[in-house]
Amino acid sequence: MSFTASSITPPTLNQPPSPCSAADLAGADVAALLKRLSNSDYYCTELIAATLIPQASTSLVGQLLKLAQNSAKPLARRNALRVLGRFAERPAGEPAHDLVIRSSPAGVRDLDGINAGPALAGQLAHETDEDSLHEILWILDAYFYPLFNIQGYLESASANISNSDRLRFRCISAYARLMYARDKLNPHELAFLNASLRSDDFWVRAEAAFIFEQLRPEQVTKAEREYIYQALKQAWQTEQLLTPRQYMARAIDHFNGNSILSSQLRGECETQWLPNTLVHHDISVRSALPDVEALRFIKLMENERQAFFDLLGPEFTTPVANDPNDKITLMLFASKANYIEYMNAFVGYGAQAGGLYIERDGKLYTFLRTRAESTFTVEQLIQHEFGHYLQGRYVYQHLWSDAGYHTEPRGWADEGLAEYLGGLQFDANGRCCGTNRPEHVNSICGCADLCDLNGLICRREGYDQPGTFDYPNAWSFMHYLCTHRLDVARRLFRAMRNGQYRDEAFDAVAGVPLAQLQHEWHNTMTNWRNGGAVETMMPPTDSPSIITSIIEGLFRPRKPLNPDRLPSSDASTRIV
Numbered sequence: 001m002s003f004t005a006s007s008i009t010p011p012t013l014n015q016p017p018s019p020c021s022a023a024d025l026a027g028a029d030v031a032a033l034l035k036r037l038s039n040s041d042y043y044c045t046e047l048i049a050a051t052l053i054p055q056a057s058t059s060l061v062g063q064l065l066k067l068a069q070n071s072a073k074p075l076a077r078r079n080a081l082r083v084l085g086r087f088a089e090r091p092a093g094e095p096a097h098d099l100v101i102r103s104s105p106a107g108v109r110d111l112d113g114i115n116a117g118p119a120l121a122g123q124l125a126h127e128t129d130e131d132s133l134h135e136i137l138w139i140l141d142a143y144f145y146p147l148f149n150i151q152g153y154l155e156s157a158s159a160n161i162s163n164s165d166r167l168r169f170r171c172i173s174a175y176a177r178l179m180y181a182r183d184k185l186n187p188h189e190l191a192f193l194n195a196s197l198r199s200d201d202f203w204v205r206a207e208a209a210f211i212f213e214q215l216r217p218e219q220v221t222k223a224e225r226e227y228i229y230q231a232l233k234q235a236w237q238t239e240q241l242l243t244p245r246q247y248m249a250r251a252i253d254h255f256n257g258n259s260i261l262s263s264q265l266r267g268e269c270e271t272q273w274l275p276n277t278l279v280h281h282d283i284s285v286r287s288a289l290p291d292v293e294a295l296r297f298i299k300l301m302e303n304e305r306q307a308f309f310d311l312l313g314p315e316f317t318t319p320v321a322n323d324p325n326d327k328i329t330l331m332l333f334a335s336k337a338n339y340i341e342y343m344n345a346f347v348g349y350g351a352q353a354g355g356l357y358i359e360r361d362g363k364l365y366t367f368l369r370t371r372a373e374s375t376f377t378v379e380q381l382i383q384h385e386f387g388h389y390l391q392g393r394y395v396y397q398h399l400w401s402d403a404g405y406h407t408e409p410r411g412w413a414d415e416g417l418a419e420y421l422g423g424l425q426f427d428a429n430g431r432c433c434g435t436n437r438p439e440h441v442n443s444i445c446g447c448a449d450l451c452d453l454n455g456l457i458c459r460r461e462g463y464d465q466p467g468t469f470d471y472p473n474a475w476s477f478m479h480y481l482c483t484h485r486l487d488v489a490r491r492l493f494r495a496m497r498n499g500q501y502r503d504e505a506f507d508a509v510a511g512v513p514l515a516q517l518q519h520e521w522h523n524t525m526t527n528w529r530n531g532g533a534v535e536t537m538m539p540p541t542d543s544p545s546i547i548t549s550i551i552e553g554l555f556r557p558r559k560p561l562n563p564d565r566l567p568s569s570d571a572s573t574r575i576v
């Protein structure tokens with residue numbers, strides 16, 4: 001559980017944001033770039049960092065440090081820190097990295113008495129701008145770890161009620177990493193963590209319990225272990241919120257060498273929030289819904305699976321070797337609040353997503369929602385995540401978390417097909433009768449440039465690396481393939497299933513040059529931009545002909561369920 005730099009929300013843009021392009025910056029000298037940095041928005045700052053990296057020198061790093069420390073403008077300090085962080089993350093041996101990270105006496109002299117690590121650590125005590133504090137903590141925790149002289153700041157900042165929740169959690173998380181680097185914890189640190197178990201901030205309480213859970217036996221004496229155990233039990237007695245309660249339960253279990261308390265808590269929570277289980281073949285739905293409603297979701301997933309098989313062909317009906325998920329459970333919460341609480345407490349991530357399929361558990365987590373809570377309907381969300389389940393079982397060998405799983409970038413295929421399946425619509429007989437993703441079409445029509453296909457198929461950001469994935473274009477390319485080039489789609493997915501897909505050999509695997517596919521795909525999108533209809537090919541089923549239909553550009557979500565009207569029900573399991 002930790003923040004990364006990419007999880008920080010970009011600051012509010014200057015109004016109006018200054019236009020900024022790499023070409024525009026390329027001709028500017030260092031002085032002009034630094035001047036511009038003081039007023040740059042988030043995106044321009046990143047471009048300036050990229051422009052400055054090859055020009056790194058002792059003088060430049062010194063100027064950036066002075067700007068970061070002395071500027072009266074918070075935005076200038078924050079931007080200079082971001083650039084220093086981008087310098088630091090370059091590989092060792094590059095001047096940008098070495099000049100920021102260097103801590104030798106020679107480095108101190110080179111930087112005119114300034115050295116990045118201690119200088120930034122000193123800035124923590126008086127920096128008042130939260131964005132700048134996050135940047136400093138990012139740099140120090142990532143590139144100067146372990147830096148024990150920031151421990152005092154982390155203690156006071158995580159306990160300071162005037163700090164934001166986000167900063168307090170970041171500080172206690174950085175503290176956790178420092179404690180991990182200690183050979184032994186001292187009495188002061190134990191007392192601080194004990195007090196943190198009763199913090200007013202529930203994530204600080206949870207993280208303090210997490211630190212205790214993660215301690216190595218040699219870090220504390222037998223008497224100190226007993227002190228921690230009693231502190232955890234006392235905190236557990238009075239803790240009211242589910243998330244810290246579960247973290248405390250796990251820590252207590254750790255000391256007891258079992259998982260009794262945490263399993264019990266999870267079981268109680270599921271009994272309360274997901275009392276009913278409906279099982280049909282390999283699909284289970286846990287929810288508070290009556291059977292008739294739960295069955296609707298089972299049918300939806302079965303329809304989608306049939307459409308998936310129809311789309312990719314009969315060879316995809318056999319699971320890939322050693323796939324462990326011959327069953328899937330939909331964990332369908334009645335409200336977003338319950339979902340968030342459950343994910344925070346028991347899964348550890350995904351609380352901010354609309355839903356999540358976790359391959360190693362064979363479970364799909366999501367919640368019933370109203371139009372106001374989510375752009376996507378629960379059906380679309382389930383279809384998207386179930387699309388990941390289908391691909392995990394029938395296309396990709398190994399599991400997401402296995403070594404080598406991400407050797408080839410294939411977010412375009414995994415997310416693209418999940419989005420495509422997420423938009424399928426089914427008639428009363430369960431046959432696919434159309435697709436509907438007008439929000440993606442609108443997004444593409446609203447962009448100045450058409451997407452570069454090579455960039456899309458190489459894209460990792462937002463898939464297996466931090467960032468935001470390009471869902472509209474991944475959907476659009478998959479829609480194009482499925483509608484106009486199903487043969488190519490099948491060849492690509494077949495290569496993935498056989499472990500023969502290579503990003504570098506895309507043309508050979510696809511059987512069509514990438515440039516040609518891009519040309520045809522772009523023509524399709526240009527037609528949309530000119531007001532042309534979005535063509536949809538139904539997956540071929542028992543009909544020999546390919547049916548082409550036209551969908552309307554209007555977004556018509558299905559009627560969401562109203563959780564308030566759901567009848568209460570006793571916990572039960574039924575098989576249909």
Ligand SMILES: [Zn+2]
Binds near residue numbers: 418
């Ligand atoms: Zn996805």
